[in-house]
Amino acid sequence: MICLLSLIVFGVLAVFSAGYRPMAKEAFDCVFRRVTLRKCQSGLDIRVKSKIVGKVMNKSPRLAKGVHKYFEVVSWIFVILFFVSLAFSADAIYNLVVYDNCNGPDADPDTCFFTPDEIEVDCDDTLCEGGECEVYSNS
Amino acid sequence: MNVEKIREDFHILKKGIIYFDSACMSLRPKQVIDKINEYYTEYPACAGRSIHKLGNKVEDEVDDARNVIKKFIGAKKSKEIIFTKNATESINLLANSFKFDKVLLTDREHNSNLLPWQTKKYGIFKVNNGFNIEKFSEIVKDYDFVSFVFTSNLDGYTIPAKEIVKIAHEEGAKVHLDAAQTIPHQEVNVRKLDADFISFSGHKMLGPSGMGVLYGKEELLEKMDQFIIGGETVVNSTYDSFEIEKLPNKFEAGLQNYAGIIGLGEAAKYLSKIGLNEVHDHEIKLVKAIDTEGLKVVGIPGGGIFNFNIPGVNYHEVASILDASKNIMIRSGAHCVHSWYNANSIGGSCRASFYLYNTLDEIRVLNEELEKLKKLG
Structure with missing residues (x-):
């Protein structure tokens, strides 16, 4: 599962830096092999795991043991969290585009950071014509 | 043999690495x-x-x-x-x-x-x-x-x-x-x-x-x-x-x-x-200082190379973890002797190989890290 996470992380980094492209390619190859029920041959999974465990071992050997033992489980949790987070983000973006509110049409606009603020304009303002007051968005 | 003086000739050692891969490639003096x-x-x-x-x-x-x-x-x-x-x-x-x-x-x-x-x-x-x-x-x-x-x-x-x-x-x-x-x-x-x-x-x-x-x-x-x-x-x-x-x-x-x-x-x-007899004795002394308890020694012990596995931890993981934690560089795998590993049904192992520039202090660090690694298994 760490290969999938690596693909996502290195895939994003590779967009901005060519230095990460070989790693992203390696991660892709690893994921491709795994989804076609073959073993990842590049050793990327072991390298990423070992690097994390090695760094953790310097701080806490006990925690390192946990990370080493449950690495696959922890990876799964992160992958699931990633996809759940991705789904919520997609829903929020859809709502924001369609309803100007990332929480949906009936939700309180104050709970969405991206909802455009409404500015009350004084009717005496020169922009108000014929005594009718218009509302302008600040976005 | 004055190891500290010898180490001064190897610039790379000043970078804080512990190099135990001399059987693959030795370092070069100035x-x-x-x-x-x-x-x-x-x-x-x-x-x-x-x-x-x-x-x-x-x-x-x-x-x-x-x-x-x-x-x-x-x-x-x-x-x-x-x-x-x-x-x-x-x-x-x-x-x-x-x-x-x-x-x-x-x-x-x-x-x-x-x-x-x-x-x-x-x-x-x-x-x-x-x-x-x-x-x-x-x-x-x-x-x-x-x-x-x-x-x-x-x-x-x-x-x-x-x-x-x-x-x-x-x-x-x-x-x-x-x-x-x-x-x-x-x-x-x-x-x-x-x-x-x-x-x-x-x-x-x-x-x-x-x-x-x-x-x-x-x-x-x-x-x-x-x-x-x-x-x-x-x-x-x-x-x-x-x-x-x-x-x-x-x-x-x-x-x-x-x-x-x-x-x-x-x-x-x-x-x-320096004298090769002294180099040889020094390497044997280093190998003898390794704490082998809990390790699975591979091959015939006694030379200037230490080949081992840690039960429950993959050999590539051991090498990568040692590198990440304390800059200890060892080799892992079949060491180009695939035929022997295949005949003995061993997937691979870790190999720490020493030379004249390695010290007992470095072995002490290796022992400490191996102790932590044994607990991962």
């Missing part, structure tokens, strides 16, 4: 690097072809390096020293040029001393937990050539070469020793051993990479056919024939790695100055 630089900055010309000042200087330096190597291994004549790219090339040259009927190998050969012989008739002699000289005496009767690994890169085990050569000669077989892991770590005298051929690399003995040596007795080298031919291997040529050069040029085709040759000579000088 003296060797300076000598290589000297060639490129002071006399970057051809040897053996050009008669100008620079050409003569290179020729002198190459001759000097050949003489140093001759003395270093106790050869009789400098023309018995053939410069190659590495031990692998030396063995390939031998396998393709020396005429024999059937070769005997051990079951723990590096791929470099296994694959070149696999196209010939060959047999495998099992070393198991130690070299059985009686059994060898019986088996060698069926062979006219023996090519054994002198010191194994697997575990540092050194075969009783002198006895082996004696017995093989009594049975009429010639002997080649793959000494890539021996020459850098202990004193070898080819005349005392009476070995017919010896091959080794420069990069494992503080020398530059891309350099190797094939030693052979003059009379045997004379009989051997050329393997690679071209520039410098002939005295004269016509459109349909050529006259072969004398030793050692006969086998050194094309423009040579002069910087490498000169650097290798300097490496041999450096090691001679």
Whole structure:
């Protein structure tokens, strides 16, 4: 599962830096092999795991043991969290585009950071014509 | 042997690394690097072809390096020293040029001393937990050539070469020793051993990479056919024939790695100055300081290489974790001895290999980290 996470992380980094492209390619190859029920041959999974465990071992050997033992489980949790987070983000973006509110049409606009603020304009303002007051968005 | 003083010659060690991968590639001291630089900055010309000042200087330096190597291994004549790219090339040259009927190998050969012989008739002699000289005496009767690994890169085990050569000669077989892991770590005298051929690399003995040596007795080298031919291997040529050069040029085709040759000579000088017996004793002391409790020792212990596995932790993981946690560099995998690992159903292992620049303090750090790693399993 760490290969999938690596693909996502290195895939994003590779967009901005060519230095990460070989790693992203390696991660892709690893994921491709795994989804076609073959073993990842590049050793990327072991390298990423070992690097994390090695760094953790310097701080806490006990925690390192946990990370080493449950690495696959922890990876799964992160992958699931990633996809759940991705789904919520997609829903929020859809709502924001369609309803100007990332929480949906009936939700309180104050709970969405991206909802455009409404500015009350004084009717005496020169922009108000014929005594009718218009509302302008600040976005 | 003053290890701290020796360490000052190795710039890379100031970067805080713990280098335990010398069986793969040794580090280079300042003296060797300076000598290589000297060639490129002071006399970057051809040897053996050009008669100008620079050409003569290179020729002198190459001759000097050949003489140093001759003395270093106790050869009789400098023309018995053939410069190659590495031990692998030396063995390939031998396998393709020396005429024999059937070769005997051990079951723990590096791929470099296994694959070149696999196209010939060959047999495998099992070393198991130690070299059985009686059994060898019986088996060698069926062979006219023996090519054994002198010191194994697997575990540092050194075969009783002198006895082996004696017995093989009594049975009429010639002997080649793959000494890539021996020459850098202990004193070898080819005349005392009476070995017919010896091959080794420069990069494992503080020398530059891309350099190797094939030693052979003059009379045997004379009989051997050329393997690679071209520039410098002939005295004269016509459109349909050529006259072969004398030793050692006969086998050194094309423009040579002069910087490498000169650097290798300097490496041999450096090691001679320190003394290989002291280097060997130092390495044994380091291996003995390793806390082996809870580790699965692989191979035959006792040499200057420590091969192990940690139950429950993958060997590649062990190497990567040691690198990430404390900059400890070891090697993991099958160490180019796949055949032995396959025959013994072992996927791979970790190998810590030591040299003159390693210290007991570094072993202490390794022990501490191995202790933590054992708990991961």
